[in-house]
Amino acid sequence: MEYSPREMMAIAAGRFIKDGDILFAGTGVAMLAATVAKRIHAPRAHIFFETGGIGPTLEELPMAVADPRVMAFSNLNAGLVEAFSYVANRRLHTIAFLGAAQVDKYGNMNSTVIGDYHAPKVRFSGSGGACDAGSLASGYIVFMQHGVQKFVEKLDYLTTPGWLTGGDSRKRAGYRRGGPIAVVTNLCVLKFDDTTHEMYLAERYEGVTPEQVQANTGFALDVSRSSVAEPPNAEELRILRDDVDPQRLILD
Amino acid sequence: MAEHNGLDGKLMTIGEAVERFVRDGCQIAVGGFTITRNPMAAVYEIARRRIKDLHLVAHSNGQALDVLVGAGCVSRLDIAYGGNGRFAPTCIRFRKAVERGELLVEDYTNNMMSLRFLAGALGVPFIPSKSGLGTDLIAQEGFPAELRGSDGVPSKKVIVIDDPFGNEDDEVVLLPALTPDVSIIHAQQVSTDGTVRIKGLTFADLEQCKAASAVVVTCEEIVPESYLRLDPDQNALPPFLVDAVVTVPYGAHPTACRYFYDYDPAHLNHYKAVAKDDETWAAYLDEWVYGVESWDAYLDKVGGAQLARIRSNTVAGYALGLDRR
Numbered sequence: 001m002e003y004s005p006r007e008m009m010a011i012a013a014g015r016f017i018k019d020g021d022i023l024f025a026g027t028g029v030a031m032l033a034a035t036v037a038k039r040i041h042a043p044r045a046h047i048f049f050e051t052g053g054i055g056p057t058l059e060e061l062p063m064a065v066a067d068p069r070v071m072a073f074s075n076l077n078a079g080l081v082e083a084f085s086y087v088a089n090r091r092l093h094t095i096a097f098l099g100a101a102q103v104d105k106y107g108n109m110n111s112t113v114i115g116d117y118h119a120p121k122v123r124f125s126g127s128g129g130a131c132d133a134g135s136l137a138s139g140y141i142v143f144m145q146h147g148v149q150k151f152v153e154k155l156d157y158l159t160t161p162g163w164l165t166g167g168d169s170r171k172r173a174g175y176r177r178g179g180p181i182a183v184v185t186n187l188c189v190l191k192f193d194d195t196t197h198e199m200y201l202a203e204r205y206e207g208v209t210p211e212q213v214q215a216n217t218g219f220a221l222d223v224s225r226s227s228v229a230e231p232p233n234a235e236e237l238r239i240l241r242d243d244v245d246p247q248r249l250i251l252d
Numbered sequence: 253m254a255e256h257n258g259l260d261g262k263l264m265t266i267g268e269a270v271e272r273f274v275r276d277g278c279q280i281a282v283g284g285f286t287i288t289r290n291p292m293a294a295v296y297e298i299a300r301r302r303i304k305d306l307h308l309v310a311h312s313n314g315q316a317l318d319v320l321v322g323a324g325c326v327s328r329l330d331i332a333y334g335g336n337g338r339f340a341p342t343c344i345r346f347r348k349a350v351e352r353g354e355l356l357v358e359d360y361t362n363n364m365m366s367l368r369f370l371a372g373a374l375g376v377p378f379i380p381s382k383s384g385l386g387t388d389l390i391a392q393e394g395f396p397a398e399l400r401g402s403d404g405v406p407s408k409k410v411i412v413i414d415d416p417f418g419n420e421d422d423e424v425v426l427l428p429a430l431t432p433d434v435s436i437i438h439a440q441q442v443s444t445d446g447t448v449r450i451k452g453l454t455f456a457d458l459e460q461c462k463a464a465s466a467v468v469v470t471c472e473e474i475v476p477e478s479y480l481r482l483d484p485d486q487n488a489l490p491p492f493l494v495d496a497v498v499t500v501p502y503g504a505h506p507t508a509c510r511y512f513y514d515y516d517p518a519h520l521n522h523y524k525a526v527a528k529d530d531e532t533w534a535a536y537l538d539e540w541v542y543g544v545e546s547w548d549a550y551l552d553k554v555g556g557a558q559l560a561r562i563r564s565n566t567v568a569g570y571a572l573g574l575d576r577r
Contacts, residue, residue, distance in 0.1 A: 027337050050362055051285050052453040060572070064337020066285035066312070068510045068570035071452040079454040080311065080366040087363075088382065108387075112359060117392050123350040125342045127389060128312055128333030132363035135383040158388045173386040174423035247577055249338065 003232050005186035006251055007240055008205055010036045011232040013097065013141050013184045017042040022094045024087055024133050025049060027064055029143045030097035032240075032250045033184075035061065039239050048086055050129035052078035061245050065129075084129075088136035095181070096133035096140040100160065102152050103144055105199045105219050107162030107180030107192060109134070110155040117157055127159050134160035139181040146185040148218040163197035170197075188213050189229060190221075198222070203229035258445030258477060262497050266547070269468045269496040270297045273434045279307040279404045281369070281430070281464060283437030283457040284507060286314035286337050287515040289450075291438040291470050293503040296541045296550070299323035307404060309430050311365040311456055315507050315520075318343040321355060322527065323537060328395070328405075329355055330430070332362040339520040344527035358394040358409060364427050366456040371429035372463025378411075380424040385412070390425060404431070435464035438504045439488065440512060442471045443480040446491030452510035452569065454488060461489055468496040470503045472512050500547055505554060514562045514571035519554070 009029055014037035017023065023045050025034035034047050035058050048054045049062075053070030054077070062069040071077050087094055100109035101124050111130055115121030133140055140160075144150050162180045164170050170179055183190040183199065191202040200222035201213050210223035232240075245251045264272075274280060284290035295316045298306075307328040310317055314336035320326050322345030334346040349355040360368070363383050371379035384390050393409045401407040406428035415422040437457045441449040448469055450457065461467045467489075474497070480487055502512075506519035526532040544550045551559065565572045 027335070028341070051455055059568075060570075062337075063339065063515075063576060064286040064288075064314075066288040066453065066455070067337065068288060068452060068508045068514060068564070071510055072568050072570060077453050079458065080362055080456045081370055081459065084363045084366065112388070117388065117394070119353060120351060123334075123342065123347045125333050125335035126331055126359050127361040128335070129362040131361045131387060131389055132383045135385065136363070157392070158386075161385065161387050164386050169386075174382070175385060176382075247575070249576060 001234055001237065003237055004251070005205070007237060008232060009033070009143060009184050009186060010240060011040070011236050012189050012203070012229060013037070013143065014041045016141055016182060017045055017095065019044040021045045022086065022092045023047045024094055024096040024137055025065070026096070026098050026128070026130065028099055028250055030099055031062060032245060033097050033141070033143070035244050036240055039244060040236055048083060050080060050083045050087070050132070052080060052083045054078060054083070054086070061249055063249060084132060084136065087133055092138070094137040096137045097143065098130050098133060098140050098160065099143045100130065102150055102155050103142055103183060104152060104155050106164060106166050106197055107142065107183065107199060108155060108158050108164065109142065109160040109162065110157045112157040112159045114156050130160045134162065134178065135175060137178050139178055141181055142183040144183060144185050146187045146213070146216040148216060151217040151219065153219045163192060166197045167195070187216065188226070201226040203227055205229050206231055258491065259497055262446060262495060264496055264498060266293050266297045266470065266498050266500060269498050270294060270301060273466045273468055273496060274298055274303055276303055277305045277307070278433040279309060281309050281432040281435040281460040282313050282316045283435070283455065283460060284316065284504065285312050285453070285455040286335065287339065287520070288453070288508045288510070289438050289504050290314070290316035290507040291436045291503065292316060292319070292505060292507060293500040293547060294436045294468065294470055295319050296544070298325055299537070299541050309365070309432055311362045314340070314343055318345045318527070319541070321346045321349050322533060323541065326355060330358045330360060330365065332360050332365045336520070339524055344524065345533065356395055356399070359389055361389065366459060368427050368430040369456050369459035369463045371427065372431040373459050376429060378426045378428050380426055382424060384425055385423055430463055432460070432464045434466045434468060435460040436468040436470070437461060438470045438509065440472050440509060441475050441480065442469055442494070442497050443475055443477040445477040446494045446497060447477070447480045447487050448489035448494060449480055449486055450488040458488055461493055466495045467493050468498070469494050470498045470500045472501055472503065472509060474499055502551055502559065508570065510569045511564050511566070513559070513564055514574055516554070516558065516562050517574065517576045518558060
């Protein structure tokens with residue numbers, strides 16, 4: 001069955017979600033993945049947004065985290081301070097879905113600038129709630145298009161804290177939990193070593209070689225542990241295409 | 253009802269409200285978030301009056317931020333996110349202004365900005381957070397040293413300290429409070445005594461209003477006081493915090509206002525196309541901001557059929573099945 005890299009990304013990310021997890025969704029593919037996770041993999045997961053929308057039914061796909069569709073038929077509607085009290089809540093297992101412009105081998109991310117911060121070549125949106133989710137949530141999953149411009153040795157600006165400089169540096173910086181769990185790209189799924197917290201290739205999509213992944217990564221990557229990812233099945237694709245994004249607002 | 257007695261002279265036109273509360277160089281917060289409930293009628297009026305050197309303090313006010321920046325009204329910006337969802341992953345005029353060095357930017361996060369408003373509301377000078385340790389949000393200051401310590405700019409962006417309670421080896425980030433000169437929000441309803449009702453997410457609107465020296469509320473409609481008193485659990489702000497009330501139907505267009513109308517995908521897609529180029533952007537401002545003589549004229553330009561298309565479904569609170577491509 002034919003499927004696009006973006007469809008594979010949404011479904012691959014959804015597989016990390018356990019029933020009962022509390023999901024913090026950002027914009028774009030992240031939103032798609034959270035919705036897919038709830039419809040397919042974890043029906044008892046709860047989705048919420050940093051804007052304060054808690055547990056909406058998401059009958060139509062939101063175009064932004066402040067879309068009125070995140071307020072419709074929800075458990076409750078609140079504001080930012082309340083939403084971050086769920087992100088940071090010690091009783092909850094909160095998983096965030098985030099995107100960025102650059103990521104490094106420890107899963108730190110840049111969504112602020114390319115070039116010098118004071119005279120940037122390219123300005124991006126900035127943190128929004130990404131740094132907060134990276135700081136406070138139980139973990140996060142990253143979405144990226146794979147390329148050497150995006151997978152870099154050194155970030156131009158560190159917006160969202162991942163495993164910082166690896167090892168136990170995140171804990172030493174003052175964080176009590178969290179950190180990146182996986183990076184999901186158009187080629188593969190990358191995870192982090194339990195001890196060094198360096199990124200490694202975990203699963204490559206059908207037809208993708210480890211060499212291809214390394215060639216698109218701007219730092220040396222351990223590709224020795226990889227296997228081929230299970231492709232999406234017909235039912236997963238049907239739900240994604242017919243129920244989640246029928247207007248192909250994000251899939252295209 | 254017709255006399256709005258309880259509003260005590262607070263009821264005014266958008267021109268009067270902006271004239272009275274928004275001045276060159278003042279610090280301003282606007283309500284809403286990306287594509288919802290931005291006080292656009294007020295934003296257009298500020299742009300039309302060519303107000304300059306505003307210090308905008310914002311978490312993620314997409315469309316309002318981009319028009320204010322694009323019209324040259326802003327010289328300093330505290331911000332968490334300059335984007336507009338799928339319509340502009342980075343706000344287009346904001347991006348150009350920063351890349352051209354026309355704007356001083358201080359980056360924070362959504363949690364940090366909300367907490368800074370909360371601190372201002374509570375009257376405390378700073379508030380701690382666990383966001384951003386070890387990141388460039390803490391390491392890099394955007395505003396130059398000579399701006400610091402006056403004019404509403406704190407002496408430092410943030411200060412990192414060990415938890416003073418000494419419970420464990422544990423650092424916290426201290427964030428300076430924000431107390432804007434004025435906060436402008438758009439709400440669904442204001443009552444004849446000045447009570448404000450917001451439907452749907454409140455974002456940081458309430459903290460912004462409680463932290464500000466003056467509060468301007470534009471609204472879809474004014475309703476009898478007795479109606480908002482029937483269900484006070486639904487109300488957002490008390491009358492004594494509100495300084496100006498302006499009735500502007502569709503006053504958040506092209507952003508959404510839950511239960512009244514959705515965002516306008518046609519307008520936002522048009523905006524995305526014209527904002528990329530300086531000439532077409534100037535023409536957009538002439539056509540939609542400077543050259544529009546009244547709010548009625550603005551709504552006529554949007555068109556009755558389009559306003560009907562984006563009208564919210566009464567139950568869902570947004571336009572079900574709206575073509576958003």
